[in-house]
Amino acid sequence: MSFDAIRLEEKQQAYAELREVKELFAGRGWFTGTSGNLSVRVGEYRPEQFAFAVTASGKDKSVHTPSDYLLVDQNGKAIETTGLKPSAETLIHCEIYRKTGAGSIFHVHTVFNNLASELFWERGSVPVDGVELIKAFNIWDEDAQIEIPILPNYAEIPRIAELVPDAIQPRIPGILLRKHGIYAWGANAFEAKRHLEAFEFLFEYVYRWELLKK
Numbered sequence: 001m002s003f004d005a006i007r008l009e010e011k012q013q014a015y016a017e018l019r020e021v022k023e024l025f026a027g028r029g030w031f032t033g034t035s036g037n038l039s040v041r042v043g044e045y046r047p048e049q050f051a052f053a054v055t056a057s058g059k060d061k062s063v064h065t066p067s068d069y070l071l072v073d074q075n076g077k078a079i080e081t082t083g084l085k086p087s088a089e090t091l092i093h094c095e096i097y098r099k100t101g102a103g104s105i106f107h108v109h110t111v112f113n114n115l116a117s118e119l120f121w122e123r124g125s126v127p128v129d130g131v132e133l134i135k136a137f138n139i140w141d142e143d144a145q146i147e148i149p150i151l152p153n154y155a156e157i158p159r160i161a162e163l164v165p166d167a168i169q170p171r172i173p174g175i176l177l178r179k180h181g182i183y184a185w186g187a188n189a190f191e192a193k194r195h196l197e198a199f200e201f202l203f204e205y206v207y208r209w210e211l212l213k214k
C-alpha cells in the first residue's frame with residue numbers, strides 16, 4: 001500500500017475534524033501551556049502500515065494557523081513535505097493505533113487526570129465503581145467496575161510507548177500517564193471525544209469521592 005492513495009479530501013477532512021475538536025477543547029482549558037495532542041487516522045488501515053493526521057509539536061493549541069497538523073506514517077514519520085515536527089508524543093499514538101485499530105486519539109492534561117493518576121499510582125489503575133458514565137464506553141453491566149490503567153511518565157517517550165500495547169485493556173479506551181495526562185481513543189473523532197469526556201468526568205468523580213470518604 002502506498003500513501004499516495006490518501007486523497008487530498010481525506011487529509012482536509014482529518015484536519016477539519018482536528019481543528020473542530022481542538023477549538024472545543026481549548027475553550028475548556030484542556031491545552032494548558034501548549035500541552036496535549038490530537039490525531040485522526042486517514043486512509044486504509046493495516047497494523048503494519050497506516051497513516052494519521054497529528055497536531056504539530058509545541059503549538060499554542062488555542063489558536064488556528066495554517067501549520068497546525070501534518071500527516072505521519074505508522075512509525076510517526078512525516079509522509080508529506082513539511083517543516084513541521086509531529087507531536088513529541090506521536091509514538092504513543094502509533095502504538096495505540098497499532099494495537100487497537102482506532103480511528104482517532106485525543107490526549108489532554110488536566111488537574112483531575114493528574115490527581116487521579118497519582119492517587120492510584122501504586123494500584124496501577126484508577127478504579128471506578130458503578131458510575132453511570134461508564135456506559136459511555138459501551139459497558140452496560142449494572143454496577144460495572146472498571147480499572148483505567150496508569151503508566152509511568154518516563155522522560156523518553158519510546159520507553160513509554162513500548163509499554164502501551166500490554167497496558168491497553170480491551171474494554172477501556174484510555175490510558176493514563178502518571179502526573180501527565182490521559183490518552184483516549186475511539187473508532188472516530190466523535191467516539192474519541194465521548195470517551196475523553198467520560199474519562200474526565202470519572203477522574204473528577206473518583207478524586208472528589210476519595211476526599212469525601214476521608
Ligand SMILES: CSCCC(=O)C(=O)COP(=O)(O)O
Nearest residue numbers: 033035036037057058087088
Ligand atoms: C508543555 S506540555 C509537555 C509535552 C506534552 O506532554 C504534550 O502533551 C505536548 O507535546 P506536543 O509535542 O504534542 O506539543
Ligand SMILES: [Zn+2]
Nearest residue numbers: 035036089181
Ligand atoms: Zn502530554
